[in-house]
Amino acid sequence: MKKLMIIAASLALTSLFAMAPANASETEKVYKFYCAQCHGLTGKGDGPNVTKDFPVSPRNFTAAKEMDKLSDADMKNVIMDGGPSASKSPMMPPWSKTLTAEQVDGLVKHIRVLCQCKGKQG
Numbered sequence: 001m002k003k004l005m006i007i008a009a010s011l012a013l014t015s016l017f018a019m020a021p022a023n024a025s026e027t028e029k030v031y032k033f034y035c036a037q038c039h040g041l042t043g044k045g046d047g048p049n050v051t052k053d054f055p056v057s058p059r060n061f062t063a064a065k066e067m068d069k070l071s072d073a074d075m076k077n078v079i080m081d082g083g084p085s086a087s088k089s090p091m092m093p094p095w096s097k098t099l100t101a102e103q104v105d106g107l108v109k110h111i112r113v114l115c116q117c118k119g120k121q122g
């Protein structure tokens with residue numbers, strides 16, 4: 001019985017991966033490379049770059065309640081134009097010169113997976 005469950009679980013996992021859009025792994029790479037140093041691989045805001053000298057902690061993407069206050073458009077803006085564009089800390093860099101709009105859309109979706117939240121609508 002236990003064995004069956006494991007097989008069922010791994011089958012479910014495989015089909016999940018198969019269903020993911022083609023660029024999902026690309027997005028993960030982008031996130032790992034550019035964002036995880038500060039925001040952490042799982043989004044807890046505990047990346048290796050973060051030292052106690054940081055005046056503000058990188059946003060914890062797993063804090064669904066906080067993340068729900070941001071719409072997808074809010075997130076996209078702050079990722080493209082940096083913290084100060086949203087009256088946030090300049091410790092959050094702007095990425096519009098580094099990443100394409102499509103890559104940022106992918107990141108917004110990725111962050112929604114990390115927070116397991118839908119965000120403010122509109």
Ligand code: HEC
Pocket residue numbers: 031034035036037038039049056057058059070075078079083086087088089090091092093095107
């Ligand atoms: C050098 C460290 C650093 C890197 C790298 C970084 N961030 Fe941030 N980020 C921050 C900090 C610090 C904040 C919190 C700013 C504040 O609350 O004032 C933040 C906040 C955010 C927020 C929330 C903004 C808000 O309005 O609350 C989002 C979304 C975000 N970052 C996305 C990203 C994405 C996506 C990447 C990768 C492309 C990234 N960050 C890379 C440091 C970083």
